Amino acid sequence: MNMEPLNQKSLERIVSQKALQIGSSFPCQICVVGFLSGVCLTSLFLALLTSLGTFEFGGISFSAISQGNSPLNSSSSGFINTVANVDCRFKRNEVVAERGVDSKRSKDGTDDERVFLLHSAWSALLSESVDGKSAFWHRAGLDKSAVPNAPHLENCKLSGQKNERLDMRAENERLPPWTTWKGLLDTHPASMANEQLEYFRHQAISEGSYPPWITGSDEENYPLTRKVQRDIWLHQHPENCRDPNVRFLVADWERLPGFGIGAQLAGMCGLLAIAINEKRVLVTSYYNRADHDGCKGSYNSSWSCYFFPETSQECRDRAFELLGNKEALERGIITTKDSYKSKEIWTGRTPRVWGEPWRFLQPTTEMNGSLVAFHRKMDRRWWRAQAIRYLMRFQTQYMCGLMNIARNAAFGKEAARMVLTSLRTEWPKVLLILDLK
Known part of the structure; x- marks a missing residue:
């Protein structure tokens, strides 16, 4: 009764020794290495085809043709991410010459860098208005005067000057210049050439116009x-x-x-x-x-x-x-x-x-x-x-600056993308993209 298990174990030992001998042979090792290398290269090639960017190898450019799920395992994904990160770090530290390419058609990530750069420039301007200093311009190599205007931000200095005028009595008058033009009419100087303008301004003030900080109709208040x-x-x-x-x-x-x-x-x-x-x-x-x-x-x-x-x-x-x-x-x-x-x-x-x-x-x-x-x-x-x-x-200039910072944090990137899309020329003409993140 004990012979059958003994013979079975002997047979398994003999088969294992034969398999070991075959596996250690040089031709078999070549086949195994070739098979594993083929699997790795195939996975890498499929990952490049399904990636969102463009990969260049040996002068041949492979463009993305699909955004579907990648068949790569976690190891292959880590390798591809490493390659992408190295490529992004390189691009962020090189000088990118002006390209006549529509920002909406760009697929290489440069537009995201330009959006981030413009948003950072606006943030630096706001930081200077509140704190009085910023090291951004030296690092980015940008000129403040070349930064496009931000449509979502308020000119706090101009707004503060106007509000200050609206919170003071007009000369020899009972009320500030609260006209239906919210004080803008009062900024025109009086002279013989605009006597009619001066008449309407004085009439609007003397009749007691209503405060300009109330907006909307009476029914809405x-x-x-x-x-x-x-x-x-x-x-x-x-x-x-x-x-x-x-x-x-x-x-x-x-x-x-x-x-x-x-x-x-x-x-x-x-x-x-x-x-x-x-x-x-x-x-x-x-x-x-x-x-x-x-x-x-x-x-x-x-x-x-x-x-x-x-x-x-x-x-x-x-x-x-x-x-x-x-x-x-x-x-x-x-x-x-x-x-x-x-x-x-x-x-x-x-x-x-x-x-x-x-x-x-x-x-x-x-x-x-x-x-x-x-x-x-x-x-x-x-x-x-x-x-x-x-x-x-009325907000003070300081409060206006704080509100601008909050608005820029909330919608600054969307506003930057809209501004860059509407510009007729590339901004900036020579773009030095630093690793500001």
Whole structure:
């Protein structure tokens, strides 16, 4: 009974020895090596045919003919990726002469490099406008003046100058030049040759045009928005801040750790309501979110680092002057946030100067599947919208720069691709593509 397994093991041993002898023979080894080499070369050739780029070998160029799934295993894919990476690194460090090739027809990745370069150039310009320095231009070998304009970015310097003009009274006038041209008409100098232009400008100002920071029709805004915004501006910008009848309320922004920007704005809306009800000019003081190196000089720790100040500089100077006057505090000429209870600030009385326009609000509050036409917080919702719109009426140049950086990060590459596609000539004419990534 034990003979059969023994004979079987002997037979297997003999077959294994014969196979070993055959496998160690030189002709067999040649066949095996040739077979494996053929498999590798075939896989490599198929990978090159199915790749997206163009591979050049021995003067013969193989172009991509398919975008289907590659039959390569993980080892072959790693090899192809290594070759592609070496080729990309080489291209990023060479000087590419101008090619009269439509960017939409390019398949070698150069257009992606040009898009990345233009987007980086815009980012460098924005960085300089905020931080004042950038090492990009020396590394890229580009001229700032040759960079195409960015359609998604705002000219912050020009915008700041225009807004500053719109936030100041015209000479001997009650209001700034808030014409239907948003102040642009006021930039034309007066002369005998344009007396008619001067007449229309003076008429538009004297008739009391509405604030230019309100856009859209009256139906697209809360009731009485244009009138309310104009009246708040007039209340916060008295003609003579040193008039004995002008009183002030000086208040810091909330700075407790648990208060976010929403709570800070809600608190300041309540203080502005108190100031209007008591016929005081609101002057804001310390703002913790502006307490950093980005807000320089007088803008540090101030709301005016991001948005135009809530009142004129003359009124601010007068208010802080009175703040150190004990008699002015005792007589109530000036008050502070500590002069009021917390309930007065957070749930105080909404100004009734303009009646009750919130009663005409379109219902937006839903309960049990039905819109509520009126509820107790409608007045607070309406007032906070008006107060925040006034406090954020104009961006400063610094805030405009921050918004440009955010826009460039969000849509900069898409904008760069559109600009490069629309250009009639190649940009730049001699392109030095560095490994900026």
